[in-house]
Amino acid sequence: MSDTPVIGVLALQGDVREHLIALASADALARPVRRPEELAEVDGLVLPGGESTTMSKLAALFGMLEPLRERIAAGMPVYGTCAGMILLADKIIDPRSGQETLGGIDMIVRRNAFGRQNESFEAAVEVAGIDGGPVEGVFIRAPWVESVGAAAEVIAEHGGHIVAVRQQNALATSFHPELTGDHRLHAYFTEMVRAAG
């Protein structure tokens, strides 16, 4: 891999554009990914915010579930925000019937744990490994992590709940750094992708 890693954003649904912009500003070559052949060409992948039920249904319909699982299992760096965090959970609480996750992080995630839209909020979040003070946390109908297994490391909490986790090459946050001008987490992930290459 060259110094500029190619990072895909799963573009089935969600705030794909904001992630593409954030990745580009973090010096990655960012591109949308909707098909297995597009997935094969990226060094790392972002699972964006959106509706996790919709994303997992579309992924299943268009033959993306298995290719995604295989690449994540093989160690491709992956970063999920909000809905993306749900997709990376090995187990979720309150899944609608038939909702499938990709898995990848040994954690249990509770959907919409912080409440409905009226409870959506912004708050400063300290993230271990991110220098320069807390990041701007934008939480929208956000999930939280109920518990993590031994391999997963909790890197941020808010209000006593786990909101960011890293397990080797997989990263997940309950909040949406892509909706802010603060792209330190995207730079952090880009560095993960570079290191994995």
Added chain:
Amino acid sequence: MSTLPSTPQSADNPATGTARVKRGMAEQLKGGVIMDVVNAEQAKIAEDAGAVAVMALERVPADIRKDGGVARMSDPNMIEEIIESVSIPVMAKSRIGHFVEAQVLQSLGVDYIDESEVLTPADEVNHSDKFAFTTPFVCGATNLGEALRRIAEGAAMIRSKGEAGTGNVVEAVRHLRQIKNEIARLRGYDNNELYAAAKELRAPYELVKEVAELGKLPVVLFSAGGVATPADAALMRQLGAEGVFVGSGIFKSGDPAKRAAAIVKATTFYDDPKIIADASRNLGEAMVGINCDTLPETERYANRGW
């Protein structure tokens, strides 16, 4: 979206109802389909088909047209049943200017309020002050000036009005093209010209300037009003809509579950004619549809709102 100035944040005092949280919610819906539903059963069908949100209302626009009379906010019981039946966001409609209906909807916990021309307007001069709410609002627009006036009042998402309940996409196309053309024109203006443009658009100068710089609205733009087929949805996306609302088109058709899933597929793969073709096969009967030319002026919902 534009990167909004950050509100001062602290870990201990979370801020709700900020512009970023309201607009950011709509960003999560992009690339998706929002479906009108009138009961919990339809809401589940919509969710299973891959809808990103549902719009809870008592009658779909096609029935509102047929029944006539005054169309109002839906029964809170019915909205709550729908909220309880699905995990995806639930939207509901208030009448234009009926801020008490909007207060009620906020108290029920809906995720988005549609201040909608499909219902009978309650105020023929003023829209609701949408900054007064924690719940975000989506509003319809037929042109850029109208979209910016709604954003100035606090709307966090815009949709084309189209002509709801007709199954005819022609007005949605007209409105979306109008908005996109006016944005493109602004892009070519220099600073001197933007003041006059703001006056012409009857919109705040700051918003006009922001759109000229961004080359897009500062909020998410969806299409609504007349989408009935997978190809209609893909058309709206190719014309620049970031997602689609489908009202009567699904549950007034022969096989709602199948049509709903097909429209979802075509909305994601809007630029892949093969997938749209496959999605369009054997869908059964589409809603009958109304020719917009034969609609009397008084029955054109798009004329409501100012």
